Amino acid sequence: MPRRISNSQKTMTTVAAWTIGVLIFFPILWIFILSFKAEGDAIGTPLHVISSAWTFDAYGEVQGRSDYFKHFWNSVVLSLGSTLIGLAIAIPAAWSMAFVPGKRTKDLLMWMLSTKMMPAAGVLVPIYLIFRDLGLLDTRIGLVAILTLVNLPIIVWMLYTYFKEIPGEILEAARMDGASLRSEILYVLTPMAIPGIASTMLLNIILAWNEAFWTLRLTAASAAPLTAFIASYSSPEGLFYAKLSAASVMAIAPILIMGWFSQKQLVRGLTFGAVK
Amino acid sequence: MGQITLSKVVKQFGEVTVIPPLDLEINEGEFVVFVGPSGCGKSTLLRLIAGLEDTSAGSITIDGVNATDLPPAKRGLAMVFQSYALYPHMTVRKNIAFPLKMAGMSPEEQEKRVKAAAGVLNMNKLLDRRPGQLSGGQRQRVAIGRAIVREPKAFLFDEPLSNLDAALRMGMRLEITELHQRLKTTMIYVTHDQVEAMTMADKIVVLNAGRIEQAGSPLELYKNPKNIFVASFIGSPKMNFVGGQVAKYHNAATIGVRPEHVMLSTSSGPWKGTVGVAEHLGSDTFVHVNTEEAGTITARISGEVVVKHGDTVWLTPMPDKIYRFDAEGVAI
Numbered sequence: 001m002p003r004r005i006s007n008s009q010k011t012m013t014t015v016a017a018w019t020i021g022v023l024i025f026f027p028i029l030w031i032f033i034l035s036f037k038a039e040g041d042a043i044g045t046p047l048h049v050i051s052s053a054w055t056f057d058a059y060g061e062v063q064g065r066s067d068y069f070k071h072f073w074n075s076v077v078l079s080l081g082s083t084l085i086g087l088a089i090a091i092p093a094a095w096s097m098a099f100v101p102g103k104r105t106k107d108l109l110m111w112m113l114s115t116k117m118m119p120a121a122g123v124l125v126p127i128y129l130i131f132r133d134l135g136l137l138d139t140r141i142g143l144v145a146i147l148t149l150v151n152l153p154i155i156v157w158m159l160y161t162y163f164k165e166i167p168g169e170i171l172e173a174a175r176m177d178g179a180s181l182r183s184e185i186l187y188v189l190t191p192m193a194i195p196g197i198a199s200t201m202l203l204n205i206i207l208a209w210n211e212a213f214w215t216l217r218l219t220a221a222s223a224a225p226l227t228a229f230i231a232s233y234s235s236p237e238g239l240f241y242a243k244l245s246a247a248s249v250m251a252i253a254p255i256l257i258m259g260w261f262s263q264k265q266l267v268r269g270l271t272f273g274a275v276k
Numbered sequence: 277m278g279q280i281t282l283s284k285v286v287k288q289f290g291e292v293t294v295i296p297p298l299d300l301e302i303n304e305g306e307f308v309v310f311v312g313p314s315g316c317g318k319s320t321l322l323r324l325i326a327g328l329e330d331t332s333a334g335s336i337t338i339d340g341v342n343a344t345d346l347p348p349a350k351r352g353l354a355m356v357f358q359s360y361a362l363y364p365h366m367t368v369r370k371n372i373a374f375p376l377k378m379a380g381m382s383p384e385e386q387e388k389r390v391k392a393a394a395g396v397l398n399m400n401k402l403l404d405r406r407p408g409q410l411s412g413g414q415r416q417r418v419a420i421g422r423a424i425v426r427e428p429k430a431f432l433f434d435e436p437l438s439n440l441d442a443a444l445r446m447g448m449r450l451e452i453t454e455l456h457q458r459l460k461t462t463m464i465y466v467t468h469d470q471v472e473a474m475t476m477a478d479k480i481v482v483l484n485a486g487r488i489e490q491a492g493s494p495l496e497l498y499k500n501p502k503n504i505f506v507a508s509f510i511g512s513p514k515m516n517f518v519g520g521q522v523a524k525y526h527n528a529a530t531i532g533v534r535p536e537h538v539m540l541s542t543s544s545g546p547w548k549g550t551v552g553v554a555e556h557l558g559s560d561t562f563v564h565v566n567t568e569e570a571g572t573i574t575a576r577i578s579g580e581v582v583v584k585h586g587d588t589v590w591l592t593p594m595p596d597k598i599y600r601f602d603a604e605g606v607a608i
Contacts, residue, residue, distance in 0.1 A: 167359060167361065169361040170363065172328050172355075172357070173362075173422075174363075175347070175349060176348050176349065177349070177375035177422070178349035178379055179374075179378050187363075187374075192363075
C-alpha cells in the first residue's frame with residue numbers, strides 16, 4: 001500500500017521544493033538579467049536593475065575586449081581531450097577491476113577515490129614547479145594532462161560501477177557460444193556498456209568544462225579556457241558586473257545547453273545502481 | 277556423441293577444496309542430474325565440465341578427447357544458465373543465431389537453423405522481440421533455443437527453472453524432458469530440487485561437500501539409499517529418522533521410514549502420538565505427529581484423512597520398508 005500523504009503535506013513539500021529550486025537557480029537568473037544591463041544600471045538596487053533599459057552592450061564589449069571563441073575553443077579541447085584520454089585509460093582499468101578483480105582491487109579503488117579528498121591546493125606548488133620545468137605552463141597539453149588526472153578516479157569509479165552491473169553469466173554465455181575475447185568485447189560487452197560510457201563521458205565533460213582551480217593557476221593567455229575568461233572580468237581594477245555577467249552567461253551557456261539535452265542520460269548515469 | 281568422463285577431478289579455490297578427487301562417467305545420451313544442498317559443489321562441477329572454471333587436478337574427457345585445458349567454446353557443449361544470460365541488446369533471433377555467427381556460419385544457414393530451433397520450442401512469433409519484452413518462461417525457452425542451434429555434444433543446465441513460478445516450472449520440466457527424448461543428446465542438469473531430479477533423470481548424482489554420495493537411477497536411490505544423507509535428500513516429504521531404543525530394537529543406530537510407508541490409525545499401533553499439523557493436499561494428507569517413542573513423525577496418507585491438531589493417533593511403520601543405518605550413517 002502506498003504511503004498516505006495528506007494534501008497539506010503535499011502543499012508544504014511542493015512549496016519547499018520550489019523555494020529551494022528558485023534559490024539555487026536565482027544566481028544564474030540574476031547573472032542572466034545583469035548581462036543585459038548597462039554597467040551603471042547593473043550596480044543599482046534590484047528594483048532599478050529590473051526597471052532599467054535592456055541592452056546587448058555588455059556582450060559586444062566582452063567579445064571586443066577578449067576573444068570569446070578562442071577561450072571557447074580551449075574549453076572544448078580541454079574538456080573533450082581530457083575526457084577521451086581519461087576514457088581510454090579508464091575503460092580497460094575498470095574492465096579488469098570489474099571482471100578480473102584481484103585481492104587488492106577494492107583497496108585500489110578506495111585509494112583512487114581518496115585522492116579526490118585531498119585539497120588541490122596542497123599539491124599546487126609541486127605541480128606548478130613540474131609544469132614550469134617541463135614547459136607545460138599555459139599549454140593545452142599540460143592542462144589536458146592535469147584535467148585527465150584530476151578526473152580519472154571518478155571516471156574509473158563510474159565505469160567500474162557500470163561494468164559491475166553487467167551480469168557475469170552473460171559474458172560466460174558468450175564464451176560458451178564460442179566468442180573470442182575480441183568478439184565478447186565487441187558484440188556483447190560494449191553494446192551493453194554504451195549507456196554507461198556515454199553518461200560517464202557527459203559528466204566528465206561537464207566537470208572538465210567547469211574546472212577552475214587548475215585552469216586558472218596553470219594558464220595565462222594562450223591555453224586559457226572559459227573559466228579564465230570569466231575570471232578576467234573580476235580584475236583588480238574593479239568589478240564590471242554587466243560584463244562579468246555577460247562573460248559568465250557565454251561561458252556556461254554551451255555546457256548548460258548540452259546538459260539540458262542530455263539530462264536523461266546524466267540522471268541515469270548519476271543514479272545508476274541505486275535503482276534497478 | 278556426448279560421452280563425458282571425469283577422473284580424479286579436483287577443484288580448489290585458494291586453500292579451500294570444493295571438489296576433492298572425484299570420478300564420474302556420463303554416458304552418451306544420458307540425462308544426468310546433479311543434486312545436493314546449496315554449496316555442495318554441484319554448480320562448480322558443471323562449470324568445470326563447461327570449462328568456465330579451471331580444474332586444479334585431474335582430467336575431463338569428452339568423447340575420448342582430453343578437454344581439461346580446452347576453452348569452453350572448443351568443448352562442443354552448450355549451457356543454459358539460471359539467469360537465462362540472454363544478450364539484452366539483441367533480438368531473440370540474434371540471440372539464438374549468436375553462437376552460429378561466432379562459428380562463422382553463413383546468414384542463410386543461420387536463419388534456417390534459428391527457424392528450426394524456434395519451431396521446436398514453439399516461439400516463431402517471438403523472434404523479433406528483445407529479451408526485456410519476454411516473460412520468464414519465454415526467456416528460458418530462448419536460452420534453450422540458443423543451446424539447441426549449436427547441436428552440441430551435451431547440454432549443461434545450471435538450475436534453469438529456479439527463477440520460474442511453480443506452474444511454469446512444471447511445464448518447462450516436461451518440455452526439457454521431451455526435448456531430451458527427441459534429441460537424445462547427453463544432458464547434465466543441476467538442481468537442488470529433488471522432485472526435478474526424480475522426475476527428469478536417467479541417473480541422479482547426489483553430491484555433498486563436493487563428494488559423490490551416491491549415483492544411480494532415481495528409483496535405485498529411492499529404494500536403496502547408501503546412507504542417511506541420500507535417504508534424507510531423496511523423497512518428499514523427507515524420510516523420518518528415529519534413533520535410541522526404537523533403532524536398537526531393529527539392531528541399528530538409526531532407522532528411517534518414508535512418510536508414505538507409515539500407516540495411521542485412530543485406534544492402535546506401536547507409536548502413539550498427537551497430531552501437530554495436518555496438511556491437506558486433496559490427493560494426499562501429510563500428518564505430522566508428535567510421538568513419545570519416535571519423536572516427530574510425518575505420515576503421508578493417500579486421499580483425505582479427517583484428523584486435526586491435538587487428535588490422538590497411532591502410527592505403524594511398514595515392517596519391510598524400514599531402512600537401517602549404522603552409527604556412521606551408512607545403510608546396513
